[in-house]
Amino acid sequence: MARGEDSVEQANISIIVRRKRYDVSRGSGFVDLEIEGKLHRFRIYQNPQRRGIIIEYNGIYDSLSNLKRLLKGTELERYTELIAKYIRSAIYEAQIRESRKHRIIIMKSIQTSIGLLEIGLRDDGKLVLKLGNKRVLADRSNLDKKLEEILPLDAMTSDLVSQIQSAFKSIESSIISSEDVVIVLDSEAKDIVLPSAIVDDKLVTMIPFTATYIDEDGEMRRGLLVLVIVVDSNGEVKRVDKTRNPVAIEVNGRTIYKDFLERIVLNEAIERLLPDTDLVRRICEELERGRSVTWSEAWSFVEELMSKYVYVEGRNKIIAMLYAIAQIFYDLVTIFAILRIIGEMGSGKRQLANAIAACAIIALTVVKPSEAALYRLVDSFHPLLIIDESKINEDMALLLNAGFERDKFVPRARITEDGKITIDVFNFYSPKIVVSRPGKLSLPEDTISRTVEVYMQRIATKTFPLEINPKDREEAVIMMLLLKIRKWKEFVDTYNMLRDELIGTDPRTRDTYLPLLTVAYLVSKERSDPSLFIEVLEDMIKTADERAGVTHHQRLAIVGILEHVVSSSTLEGTVKLVSVSTKDIASALGMKLDSSTRIRIGKFLREAPFKVSMTKSGGYTKYLIDVEKLYQYVLSYGVDISMLADEELEKLKNVTGYDWKGVGFNKNEWIKSIVKKLFGEQSGGHQHRTLHPLHNHSKIVSHLE
CATH class of the missing domain: 1.10.10 (Arc Repressor Mutant, subunit A)
Structure with a gap:
């Protein structure tokens, strides 16, 4: 039962929702609305043929789509649109609660002549049948009838019937069921925390977006949808699907579950944060075309993007470019650094942050944020988070520390509706950029050790656009996403290889730089030129030495x-x-x-x-x-x-x-041995190099500090 004081003013008359209830499994409920001081009850029924919603008012029945006809001639006729809105809201909220209440723990997929049929076992023992935009709930007593609702007779071939029977036998063999409990034997369900997950030899990537869509009942809704992309280790796309949140899909016989709205309500602010339907459409088109991206192409694109929107050169440009590319892979590695952009007023530090953010699927810039709002936002969508000129207190620093590692969680206690205390754990892991002026941001040593720093300098001879062109951002996101999809296995293997090879230096600094080093190595390897990788190695060691105060x-x-x-x-x-x-x-x-x-x-x-x-x-x-x-x-x-x-x-x-x-x-000998081992004879020129662009910035750095 839900009670509310929600109201809307129309013609100076308030409409108040007094009570609302809708049982999804039974397909019935009601909404009590106080209109012009009088209480009106609208009863809600699911059409037995699942072809929409039926409303009963004052003993008269009609479909929700014909509510205006139902109310014609009554005092409520002029409020038809608002009443319909509250009825739909009651149903939709109940469906969201229902979907969050029960999770699909076993999923089987069968390809039919009219689409992919998914058969899922929920944790309450009920079966979810889904085909396209049709979705029904079934149990053993009405299974045949429910299958008929979503599968036309001409699609029910003997081979399909055999596959369905085999799927149900597989599900049955995995459970022990009674009236009170369903025990799953060796469940392969995986509830993922981050938007991407590696399942055996496949990468599953999920991109949340908002859209207006028509549900299985023919009703038009606006809500959260998820683009799901499954690729194999060679970067070949195996599945592209757009589905409602929460997501439950089968990959290699395992059910992958993700609920982006588990702890947050979808509203206009959240909608602005997420990708739009045009971007999702472009992504799907590029995947269908089979477009691929190389490391060199991504590097050249980001270099051009940086040059167009911000002045940054030398070592600082290299680090910023590497971060812009590496951030797309953050959810595939265990540690991801915080990027500190430090510069005086007018140095372009925010422009640099915006240029990097343009390469992220979801990015969010905050000023003076509260810890509670931040960890809920990051836990839900894991955006590239830009903290701009904000005071970093002890609690915020601890949050940043926790967000440095994938498997660290922030626990918070809350009181439930029945008065009990429960513990929620939030994951704060995501790429983060902290923007500040020199000396204006006091970070603890343990937080600084989790950062990579970029220093900006004013330039008076050039001007740059204040905002990133939407077309440039769209192309940047698509470029980075395609790089991730096509090259994810190469990135992960290289990351693990470098972590094993780069021993002998400070472990914390090495792990902080590792995603950047991985990109630098792959670009260098593709170009048959180790100089970029060498420069980043030298910068890592220089940073470790500078932090040797500890x-x-x-x-x-x-x-x-x-x-x-x-x-x-x-x-x-x-x-x-x-x-x-x-x-x-x-x-x-x-x-x-x-x-x-x-x-x-x-x-x-x-x-x-x-x-x-x-x-x-x-x-x-x-x-x-x-x-x-x-x-x-x-x-x-x-x-x-x-x-x-x-x-x-x-x-x-x-x-x-x-x-x-x-x-x-010995720094020089260590670098020579590493480069020779990884690049062979290509590394011969390293011993003749005298000065790298990375070293040219030392005077600026010391001046700013």
């Missing part, structure tokens, strides 16, 4: 311990253990350590895996260090110990028995 004290501690071993080893024999304090480390390094650094070093040594024990002596804490474990730590994490001279490394070898030379991280 680990700089660890490097100081390790080098200080080794310096202490060198300076204090006067006895013969192999050093197995060494006792040091922060004072000893400072003395060995020959520098004065501030209190903050001493505290960080102390904390690091207390938790270090190579620490054996701690003791207090002379007001200082002494840490007993296992030299073998310290060596393994430096070797495993590639700690930079280049501060040690060659003669010190040689002495360390003599007194510890371990060769410390070359165990740390």
Whole structure:
């Protein structure tokens, strides 16, 4: 039962919805409307032949489409359109609730001469039969009758009957049913969180959009539809379908379920966010044509788009272009970076954000958003989210941290209608761009470590359009979507390969850059030129070094311990253990350590895996260090110990028995080895390169900071 105080003013008279109820399974209900101070009940019935809705008012029956005839000559005739609207609303809301209440857990698909017949088992034991825009609910007692409603007799060939029987036998063998419960054996149902999912060797991509459509009862509605595209590992399209939300389709014998409106109501604001029907039509046309896109074509297109709408050059342009392409693949990888665009007023940072957003299927720009609104929007549609010049407080920073990884969720408690407390979990994962001026955005270190940064600079000699041309945006979305559909397997395989190969550098920075590196590698490979990939590798290492404020004290501690071993080893024999304090480390390094650094070093040594024990002596804490474990730590994490001279490394070898030379991280050698392994002889030119465009921006960066 639903009660409301919804009202609409017409001719200065208010219409109030007092009560409304509609039972979808029974096909009956009513709406009580208070009109001109009087209460009127309109009873609703589903036509037995499922050919529309019948309305009863004052003992007279007629179809909903003929409501004006039913009310002709009454005081309500002038309110016909509004009354019809409230009746349709009651039915539609009930259908939405019904569809969300029960999920399809097993789905079987059969190709008929007039379309795809889908037979689904709901979690309440009922069967859903769908053919084209016809959809009926059935159980074992009326199955034959319901099949006749959607399948004409001339389509019921003996082969089709055999396939239907086989499908039902398969469903029956998967369940144990009683009056109270349906137990599914080894259910293959998959409730997906993101708009895309990999099911065995196929990619399922779902694009929500709003449209006016005619339902199975012949009624015209406006609501959320979903374009579903299924492709195999070679990028060959296996299925393109437009269906109502929530989506339940069969892929490789598994039911894929997705409800975009599970926690949000469709309204005009949401409609403006989603793609329109023209874009969906263009996408379908391009898929039907068999159009394909290469990595080089996508790269050239984005480069032209950037040049048309914003001034950005060098390293910053490369990172922005890579992000614009990589964002289309975000739901196929486990981690996706936040892009920070930093620049003074008038530098074009918002234009750059808009140019990148033009490549996204769904994009949303927000200013001063509330956390509750944001995580609901992102959980529902996972748009490319642009946060523009907004204060990032602690709660928002934690949300951004959670949205960095695909499998992290934000829990929220709420009270249900019966007074119980339930927990909802929201997924905040999506591409995100944070736009700000230098020094105007205070982000915690752990959030900064999840970002890739682009710096913008003013230019007075060029002007650019203020808005992205809709045709450019349409072409950008189609280009990126086709790239995803045709090249998804290559992207995923390359992403996984690079994650395995790029060891020895900072894991967090590597994972942050990995989607961009994947695109850079694929463009470089297609062009037989590794220079783009090399530039992004160098930028990743440079970024890791710049963020070493978090680990700089660890490097100081390790080098200080080794310096202490060198300076204090006067006895013969192999050093197995060494006792040091922060004072000893400072003395060995020959520098004065501030209190903050001493505290960080102390904390690091207390938790270090190579620490054996701690003791207090002379007001200082002494840490007993296992030299073998310290060596393994430096070797495993590639700690930079280049501060040690060659003669010190040689002495360390003599007194510890371990060769410390070359165990740390050498950037140039590491890049050369990676590039040679991935590109072979193509990488030969790297050792002769002196300066990359990525390095030309360092003065601007330091100036802005």
